[in-house]
Amino acid sequence: MIRKVFLPLAVIVLIFYLRTAAQPLVTAGPTEIIILHTNDMHSKIDNLSKLAYLADSLRKTHPVVFLVAAGDNFTGNPVVDMVEDKGFPMIDLMNRCGFDVSAIGNHEFDMGQELFNYRMDQATFPFISCNIQVTGGTMRQPKPFFAMNAGKDISIAFLGAIELNDQGIPDTHPSKVTGLKFSDPIKKMKEFAWLKDKYTLLIGLTHLGVETDAILADSMPQLDLIIGGHSHTLIDKPLIRNGVQIVQAGANLKYVGKTTLVVDKGKLIERRDEIIPMSALTGINPQIQTLIEKYNQNEAFSQVVGVAETPIEGYDELGSFMTDAIKKRLKVDFAFQNQGGIRVQNIPQGNITMKDVYQLDPFNNQIVIYNMNLSEIISLICNAFNIEKSIDLQVSGLNYTVTTDSEGKCAGVEIVGYQGKPLNPAKEYTVAVNSYMAASYRFNHRDPGTTASQTTVQVLIDYLSDVKKVNYSGVKRAFLNGEK
Amino acid sequence: MQVFINNREIEIFRGARVIDAILQYSKHAHNLVKIGQTMVFDRFGNITEPDGELTEGQILFLKKTKTHD
Numbered sequence: 275m276i277r278k279v280f281l282p283l284a285v286i287v288l289i290f291y292l293r294t295a296a297q298p299l300v301t302a303g304p305t306e307i308i309i310l311h312t313n314d315m316h317s318k319i320d321n322l323s324k325l326a327y328l329a330d331s332l333r334k335t336h337p338v339v340f341l342v343a344a345g346d347n348f349t350g351n352p353v354v355d356m357v358e359d360k361g362f363p364m365i366d367l368m369n370r371c372g373f374d375v376s377a378i379g380n381h382e383f384d385m386g387q388e389l390f391n392y393r394m395d396q397a398t399f400p401f402i403s404c405n406i407q408v409t410g411g412t413m414r415q416p417k418p419f420f421a422m423n424a425g426k427d428i429s430i431a432f433l434g435a436i437e438l439n440d441q442g443i444p445d446t447h448p449s450k451v452t453g454l455k456f457s458d459p460i461k462k463m464k465e466f467a468w469l470k471d472k473y474t475l476l477i478g479l480t481h482l483g484v485e486t487d488a489i490l491a492d493s494m495p496q497l498d499l500i501i502g503g504h505s506h507t508l509i510d511k512p513l514i515r516n517g518v519q520i521v522q523a524g525a526n527l528k529y530v531g532k533t534t535l536v537v538d539k540g541k542l543i544e545r546r547d548e549i550i551p552m553s554a555l556t557g558i559n560p561q562i563q564t565l566i567e568k569y570n571q572n573e574a575f576s577q578v579v580g581v582a583e584t585p586i587e588g589y590d591e592l593g594s595f596m597t598d599a600i601k602k603r604l605k606v607d608f609a610f611q612n613q614g615g616i617r618v619q620n621i622p623q624g625n626i627t628m629k630d631v632y633q634l635d636p637f638n639n640q641i642v643i644y645n646m647n648l649s650e651i652i653s654l655i656c657n658a659f660n661i662e663k664s665i666d667l668q669v670s671g672l673n674y675t676v677t678t679d680s681e682g683k684c685a686g687v688e689i690v691g692y693q694g695k696p697l698n699p700a701k702e703y704t705v706a707v708n709s710y711m712a713a714s715y716r717f718n719h720r721d722p723g724t725t726a727s728q729t730t731v732q733v734l735i736d737y738l739s740d741v742k743k744v745n746y747s748g749v750k751r752a753f754l755n756g757e758k
Numbered sequence: 759m760q761v762f763i764n765n766r767e768i769e770i771f772r773g774a775r776v777i778d779a780i781l782q783y784s785k786h787a788h789n790l791v792k793i794g795q796t797m798v799f800d801r802f803g804n805i806t807e808p809d810g811e812l813t814e815g816q817i818l819f820l821k822k823t824k825t826h827d
Contacts, residue, residue: 506810
């Protein structure tokens with residue numbers, strides 16, 4: 275245990291020492307500042323050895339090089355997100371690459387505030403955001419900005435901000451941001467316009483999406499540059515609004531942005547940005563590559579997350595298992611799963627590994643929750659049935675029977691609870707479906723739906739970890755024409 | 759939330775991604791985007807990755823990429 279805690283800490287301290295000891299060279303005349311920028315890496319670690327090599331190469335030839343991330347470093351790769359030390363591989367590799375600062379993105383909250391605190395402690399760089407106020411949450415109050423020296427008489431302030439959805443919180447599960455207060459990002463950023471008087475350059479390091487970055491640029495000309503994220507936009511030609519350049523480098527570390535700022539006598543005299551495809555880079559940092567390979571071969575995939583007391587076979591049993599996980603973990607009334615999203619024919623009796631779960635549900639679909647009444651639920655079941663004129667939806671929380679007309683189409687649906695009681699037609703129920711169904715199935719719903727900011731596979735793993743053992747022998751909840 | 763794809767209004771669940779809106783717009787377009795034969799652009803002409811997160815009112819366009827002659 276002691277070794278587990280102190281070894282990573284010792285490495286972090288050493289990296290921090292080496293980075294702070296290496297002062298940038300000071301040159302006469304104009305100073306060229308290079309900022310390598312990434313955004314929305316989403317735990318995609320494979321190209322970090324190339325990024326480290328690029329950053330190291332530039333540091334050898336240029337006096338001032340910064341490496342920054344515009345948020346959403348986490349969520350999107352099970353070797354980072356689903357391991358016991360959730361999120362650590364990403365922080366470890368970012369430390370070793372020499373990241374200088376990161377904005378906080380909405381997916382930084384996916385691991386929960388306490389774990390995010392722990393990851394921030396392990397990071398040798400700060401996470402910043404100016405529009406998050408910790409009022410009662412366990413998250414440590416982040417700093418709004420981070421300033422660094424960039425050579426003689428030149429300083430740069432990076433100012434962070436995070437997007438808010440129409441409910442006034444970032445796009446994550448609301449339970450993850452309890453006790454945090456969020457302010458309008460643009461209004462809050464403008465309150466920090468004074469940074470421009472104190473520092474040579476003021477850079478927005480935002481996780482707002484390009485549309486909001488454009489509005490920010492229109493209203494805050496004090497910014498010299500906006501390095502953005504969230505919308506996964508590849509800005510490969512100059513996007514300048516109100517004199518403010520906006521840059522963003524796609525997502526998933528398929529690209530890295532390289533912005534060059536030239537400062538002379540305290541003034542920004544030149545600004546250019548290029549997008550570098552990672553596929554075009556050949557150099558790698560061998561130490562980091564070795565570590566990436568170690569993380570990719572993580573034994574966590576062989577880890578047993580639960581036990582099937584009997585084989586789980588066929589759509590009825592597998593679908594009931596999958597939807598029970600969603601219903602119970604998200605505490606909704608009903609959950610539905612389309613048969614096309616069930617990708618194995620059975621899970622054998624015995625240990626269920628994480629790999630088994632990913633094979634069952636490989637699509638990385640989000641869960642979407644609707645408030646629906648009985649007639650809307652019937653519309654969902656009927657429309658799904660009519661796609662192939664056969665039972666499509668597996669369910670948790672109710673049993674249903676479809677009756678068909680002479681053409682084999684859905685003519686009606688009888689729905690009862692597990693105890694045989696009919697549903698209340700006047701009541702609104704919470705209903706969860708996956709994002710594929712939410713986007714492609716046609717059904718009546720007045721509520722546009724809200725993502726639960728969790729994937730179905732995550733929920734399955736969490737459910738199995740909770741219940742330990744499952745038994746779905748003979749479970750059947752969807753019937754056709756009086757079938758028993 | 760409401761977004762626009764090729765000038766068509768799409769009403770999609772809160773927190774949806776670009777690919778979700780494209781799937782709602784058209785299954786065919788969704789398949790073309792997934793295999794890389796169609797790309798997504800924002801109103802500034804920038805490429806938007808399919809897993810990008812949507813902003814209320816976002817305007818997107820689908821354009822076919824060059825295929826084999």
